[in-house]
Amino acid sequence: MRDYRPKLAARRLRSQRPSVIGLVVPDIANPFFVGFARAIETSALRDGIRVILCNSDEDPTREAQYLELLEEERVSGIILAPTQAGGVPDLSIPLVLADRVEGSPQVDSVVLDxxxxxxxxxxxxxxxxxxxxxxxxxxxxxxxxxxxxxxxxxxxxxxxxxxxxxxxxxxxxxxxxxxxxxxxxxxxxxxxxxxxxxxxxxxxxxxxxxxxxxxxxxxxxxxxxxxxxxxxxxxxxxxxxxxxxxxxxxxxxx
Known part of the structure; x- marks a missing residue:
């Protein structure tokens, strides 16, 4: 019942080791995303990577603002659980979707079946x-x-x-x-x-x-x-x- 399906994308971290990444979740009060954020942070810190956590609160506008902020901060990559109506943005930095895939098979994703x-x-x-x-x-x-x-x-x-x-x-x-x-x-x-x-x-x-x-x-x-x-x-x-x-x-x- 567990089926994780990475989808290969063109955007990767090829030239540098990531030092800061962004994590955008739709509801930080949801127990699943609480556990996921903690697991991401634990995994990242183990590799010397810092995490900027953003909560979109299922608001596409807030999500877009956070993604713009993370690009301005020049993070090395973003892990995003998209809002219910937000879709997948076009970013200039590597992106991985988590838990939700909004019709974008060209983007790497980690999901449950x-x-x-x-x-x-x-x-x-x-x-x-x-x-x-x-x-x-x-x-x-x-x-x-x-x-x-x-x-x-x-x-x-x-x-x-x-x-x-x-x-x-x-x-x-x-x-x-x-x-x-x-x-x-x-x-x-x-x-x-x-x-x-x-x-x-x-x-x-x-x-x-x-x-x-x-x-x-x-x-x-x-x-x-x-x-x-x-x-x-x-x-x-x-x-x-x-x-x-x-x-x-x-x-x-x-």
Missing amino acids: DAGAASALVDALQAAGCTRILGLFGARGSTAVKRRQRYTDALRRHGLPVHAVDVPHDTEGRTTAVQAALAGAAFDAIIVGDAFAMLEAAVVLHDRIDTQRFAVHLAGFDGATWLRLLDVKPLVIAQPVDAMAQAAMALLAE
């Missing part, structure tokens, strides 16, 4: 007897699109109904969307696209006074440490952030 992972989660839940599987996915972005599409395909392959809900990025919108989704039809499983939506779903289930909350299987993609506090252990495909960080650094250095 999101489509295969989502399909595997559906298969596992179906094998456990689940027949009403709700999907909570981000409203935009290549990662969310791939996970939602393969979730849909897998349910149809098993002859099961599709119940997919778009979950906004902002806190208020996310809470409202998850609460509304779980207030309707009864589900015996929930596949969640990220740790924030997983937390919202877990809170809603925990607050139920009936025993139905114990019968609902939670499944997702991020192995946040707080998951150990849940009433029922979720099924999680954890992304190996250390391996992703090392692969991204290796691509920059080639």
